[in-house]
Amino acid sequence: MDTSDSPRTVASENTPLFPAEASQKPKTPLPKRQISILMMLQLAEPIASTSIFPYINQLISELGITGGDDAAVGYYAGIIVGGDMTTCENGFLIVYFGYTQQESLFFVAQALTVLRWSRLSDRIGRKPVLVIGLSGACISILCFGLxxxxxxxxxxxxxxxxxxxxxxxxxxxMGELTDSTNMAQAFALFPIVWSLGGFVGPLIGGALARPQDHWPALFANPFWGKYPYFLPCAVAACLFILAFFMMLIFLEETLSTKCRPKLTSATLGVSGGESLHQQSMAYAPLRSLLTPTVVVPIANYAMLAFLDVSFRALLPLFLSTPTYLGGLEFTPSSIGSWLAFFGVMDGVFQALFFAKIVDRFGPKRLFFLMVAWDMAFGTVFMFITASAPTNTVLGAINGLGQTSASMARALGPALATSLFAVSKERNILAGNAAYVVLIMLAGVLRWLGSQLPDEVQDRNE
Incomplete structure (x- = not known):
């Protein structure tokens, strides 16, 4: 019989078996080599896509399609890079904002096919689809230069x-290489890489366009006179080729039904008995995946992408608009400096603090706090990844998300900037109708965010 006078804790149904600290899983180390290769593949894309920005206006002018009308250059350039030339009454607001890092044609085309590529990756593996994608990007940028x-x-x-x-x-x-304990660290790298690519790409395009003008002795061949913008495209293509061989040699397959046994047992934790069931899931009808668990994160991603691209399209307009029309009347060089500063600071902040803030506040609360920052993308990627019931449908779910975001990014700039121009011309809501509409849509996003689960869990939990 225990006669101790020490106080006892009376257990109840609500008493946890283990303290919260003990039940918290330790962080899994990131597979740094594999993630580094993925980031190298990712870096090549923003460098290539943004390298055309410095010279696209001049290229359009030299093609002669505008008939000598410089004011029409922005319309044609906007089709290529997602900008436009918006003119307010009396010509006071003539702004080209192709430098929004969005490409309308690319996003429209991507929206039509990305889901098919993602579903194909669930069946034949991730690496074969990456091979096709890198090859297509390389050929495309070379054709652009020619x-x-x-x-x-x-x-x-x-x-x-x-x-x-x-x-x-x-x-x-990335979702297959991580779990709920280290996912925040990994997904924080995506915006950082895009920021870096968006910084390096324009430098390459601006420095290497029209090489005969800068280094006539070195580029004396008539080829460089006929194709003056091929050199920056060739450099971008070389990055794709380098990424291609790095991926082919060093990157390991992550799809559980296609990867090597070493990666399956050590990294993915999929047993042989589960493999056949998961492989059959890859052929499940798309409709069967459209559950609330999947649809809610994708809806958040689409709305966030729309608001983000609209903001990026409106920001150069606001900065360049005359002060009497409600803008700041910055010069193009000042606009470029501020946008570059914002991009660099955004990337540095995420690199240093994103994972720590997720650990401190949780992904859902961070989504609310940082909805105006790229951090919101990192958190919504985590929710989309966690919504997949198995890895063999993770590609399809990411494809659905990317399709929705691509459609939003294709529509956002045109709708936002058109509303901006109309509100200024007709003085709707004192010229602030575009901002009011975006604030209302941000309220919708906040409601959608409230439907997200409180925590990100692993797919096997």
């Missing part, structure tokens, strides 16, 4: 979108 007509430019960008499902597949691989 284009001498406007429609050849259009075809090259559409080709890249049609053949490139890499973004969704890379997110899928």
């Amino acid at each position: 284009s001498t007509t406007f429609w050849s430019l259009v075809i090259s960008r559409c080709t890249c979108g049609f053949l490139n499902g890499n973004v969704g597949v890379m997110k899928t691989m």
Whole structure:
């Protein structure tokens, strides 16, 4: 009989068996080599896509499609890079904002095919789809540099979108290489890489375009006179080739039904008995995946992408608009400096603090707090990844998310900037109608965010 006078804790149904600290799983170390290769593949894409920004206006002018009308250059350039030329009454607001890092043609083409590529990766493996995507991107950028007509430019960008499902597949691989304990660290790298690519790409395009003008002795061959913008495209293509061979040699397959036994047992934890069932899941009808668990994160991603691209399209307009129309009347060089500063600071902040803030507040609370930052993308990627019941449908779910986001990014700039111009011309809501609409949509996003689960869990939990 215990006669101790020490106090006892009376257990009840609500008493946890273990303290919260003890039940918290330790962080799994990141597979740094595999993730580094993925980031190298990812880096090549923003470098290539943004390298055309410094010279696209001049290229359009030299094609002669505008008939000498400089004011029309922005319309045609906008088709290629997602910008536009918006003119307010009396010509006071004539702004080209192609430098929004969005490509309308690419996103439209990608929206039509990315789901098919993602579903294909669930069946034949991730690496074969990456091979096709990198090859298509490489060929596309080379064709862009060799284009001498406007429609050849259009075809090259559409080709890249049609053949490139890499973004969704890379997110899928990242989800397969991580779990709920280290996912935040891994997904924080995506915006950082895009920020770095968006910084390096324009430098390459601006420095290497028209090499005969800068280094006539070195580029004396008539080829460089006929194709003055091929050199930056060739450099971007070389990055794709380098990424291609790195992926082919060093990157391991992550799809559980296709990967080597070593990766299956050590990294993915899939037993042989589960393999056949998971492989059959890859052929499940798409409709069967559209559960609330999957649809809610994707809806958040689509709305976030729409608001983000709309903001990026409106920001240069707001900065360049005359002060009497409600803008700041910055010069183009000042706009470029501020946008570059914002991009660098955003990337640095995420690299240093994203994972720590997720650990401190949780992904759902961070989504609310940082909805205006790229951090919100990192958290929503985590929810989309966790929504997949098995790895063999993770590609399809990421494909659905990427399709929704691509459609939003294709529509956002045109709708936002058109509303901006109309509200200024007709003085709707004192010229602030575009901002009011975006604030209302942000409220919708906040409601959608409230439907997200409180925590991100592993797919096997």
